[in-house]
Amino acid sequence: MDVTTDSGAPWLIAGLGNPGPEYAGNRHNVGFMVADLLAERMGGRFKRHGKAQAQVVEGRVGPPGPGSRRVVLAKPMSYMNLSGGPVTALRDFYKVPADRVVAVHDELDIDFGVLRLKLGGGDNGHNGLKSMTKAMGPDYHRVRCGIGRPPGRMQVADFVLRDFSSVERKELDWFVDRAADAVECLVSEGLERAQSAYNS
Secondary structure, eight states, rough: TTTTTTOOOOEEEEOOOOOOOOGBBBBGGGHHHHHEEEEEHOOOOOOEEEESEEEEEEESSSSSSSOOEEEEEEEEEGGGGGTTTHHHHHHHHTOGGGGGGEEEEEEETTTOOOOEEEEEEOOTTTTTHHHHHHHHHHHHHHEEEEEOOOEEEEEEHHHHHHOOOHHHHHHHHHHHOOOOOOHHHHHHOOOHHHHHHHHO
């Protein structure tokens, strides 16, 4: 896809997480953290969408002028394992092609602090991706934010629904900032450029 031409359709960036203050600092909510930072950069505030169970901010990312891209930034309010419904409703409402949908999510199989960007693929057991793929097929972009594997015999569900450790929290702002940069690069400059700059 040629990102230098804007077809008029916006990009839909979905930060995945669970709604509610009790989940806010969880590893599973890193997608929400990235979405919040992107909204702050865009100077927007999340508002409930009338047609989807989600909060959205509409704006632009990238350099001012013809290089900027129209985006709809979303946080599904359905809980992680039902993310596909709200994201699909927004995709249909804004008429977004599949290759302009981006899921920002936590990834167990990547070390904490490491990013990987890709288009399509499996869900790797991630319930948010599983729901999105079931609703719209697998051909959307993913910005995968590494959280690492649970220590010892800790269950995956317990691990992802716990807050980042005190050691991780020292790096978390940097990590979220870098992930937001990667999303902006993907939208404004394309996947290959973003992968070469941010796939660590």
